[in-house]
Amino acid sequence: MTYLEDFFALKDKVAVVTGGGGTLPGAMAYALIKAGVRVSLWGRGSNTPISESVRNMKEKTGCPESVTGETVDTGNEEDVLRGLKHTEKEIGKPEILINGVGGVGKLSAFGDLNIREFNDSLRNNLMAGCVVPSKVFSTYWIANQIKGAIINIASMTSFLPLPGTWPYNVAKAGIINMTKSAANELAQHNIRVNAIAPGFFIGKQNKHLLIKQEDPPEYTPRGTAILGHIPAKKFGSPEELSGATLLLASNKASGYITGICIPVDGGYLTASI
Numbered sequence: 001m002t003y004l005e006d007f008f009a010l011k012d013k014v015a016v017v018t019g020g021g022g023t024l025p026g027a028m029a030y031a032l033i034k035a036g037v038r039v040s041l042w043g044r045g046s047n048t049p050i051s052e053s054v055r056n057m058k059e060k061t062g063c064p065e066s067v068t069g070e071t072v073d074t075g076n077e078e079d080v081l082r083g084l085k086h087t088e089k090e091i092g093k094p095e096i097l098i099n100g101v102g103g104v105g106k107l108s109a110f111g112d113l114n115i116r117e118f119n120d121s122l123r124n125n126l127m128a129g130c131v132v133p134s135k136v137f138s139t140y141w142i143a144n145q146i147k148g149a150i151i152n153i154a155s156m157t158s159f160l161p162l163p164g165t166w167p168y169n170v171a172k173a174g175i176i177n178m179t180k181s182a183a184n185e186l187a188q189h190n191i192r193v194n195a196i197a198p199g200f201f202i203g204k205q206n207k208h209l210l211i212k213q214e215d216p217p218e219y220t221p222r223g224t225a226i227l228g229h230i231p232a233k234k235f236g237s238p239e240e241l242s243g244a245t246l247l248l249a250s251n252k253a254s255g256y257i258t259g260i261c262i263p264v265d266g267g268y269l270t271a272s273i
């Protein structure tokens with residue numbers, strides 16, 4: 001075993017990655033699998049069936065025995081419980097939960113807000129994206145005396161709201177609050193709760209807001225404005241989340257770290273003008 005394998009001690013751990021068919025959660029799942037973790041990708045399967053995401057991940061990682069998947073609506077408590085029991089049977093007791101579900105949705109002026117859509121976005125980003133799976137997993141971990149680790153996905157909008165994405169901004173600010181309060185209450189049970197705040201990465205759910213065309217790249221006015229605000233002068237690549245993911249997932253490497261949020265943002269949060 002190398003020094004780093006021993007340092008992170010992730011081999012043979014079990015993780016659930018919600019939204020695992022998505023761009024960023026998929027990259028985080030990839031990093032875990034390559035570090036020796038057995039991963040179940042969870043998703044609603046609404047656009048792409050989860051079986052297809054599992055097949056792609058098996059091929060991409062070259063570790064077919066370490067990947068499985070489950071169709072779960074993470075906003076539904078009973079469905080999450082069912083998914084957890086099934087995952088446990090398939091690959092063992094999960095010790096790591098990555099809450100990857102979420103998406104930015106439509107832009108709107110405040111006065112034009114559609115209240116039903118606002119509620120739907122809160123339900124997706126805050127409830128399905130954090131509260132419901134965190135509640136089910138932490139209860140399960142306490143009952144089974146498992147030292148679990150949760151990684152939530154925050155956003156730049158957790159700290160600085162972006163224009164027009166009202167419910168997303170509010171939900172992602174809530175993710176930081178949830179991360180801290182859950183970390184505080186669950187530390188006595190040896191459960192750690194942290195977050196990663198990705199800057200701007202081209203994902204399926206936000207592509208339409210950032211780029212007009214890919215080759216040659218042509219950005220929307222919003223995409224251009226955001227790029228101008230990133231000191232690194234580029235959008236992030238999903239693999240750039242791997243370091244923060246492995247650190248926060250590893251009880252050995254970050255056993256005394258809980259309640260924090262790591263921005264992975266090319267310096268976006270450092271820029272004032």
Ligand SMILES: NC(=O)c1ccc[n+]([C@@H]2O[C@H](COP(=O)([O-])OP(=O)(O)OC[C@H]3O[C@@H](n4cnc5c(N)ncnc54)[C@H](O)[C@@H]3O)[C@@H](O)[C@H]2O)c1
Nearest residue numbers: 019022023024043044073074101102103128200201203205
């Ligand atoms: N892409 C970015 O720049 C960026 C920046 C900051 C934060 N984020 C956050 O990262 C996370 C992933 O974003 P992404 O860009 O990879 O998006 P994505 O759309 O590629 O991935 C999200 C996945 O979640 C799944 N999903 C949605 N609702 C679900 C539900 N109720 N149950 C189960 N699965 C569900 C979708 O089918 C999709 O596969 C989101 O929370 C997003 O807000 C993304």
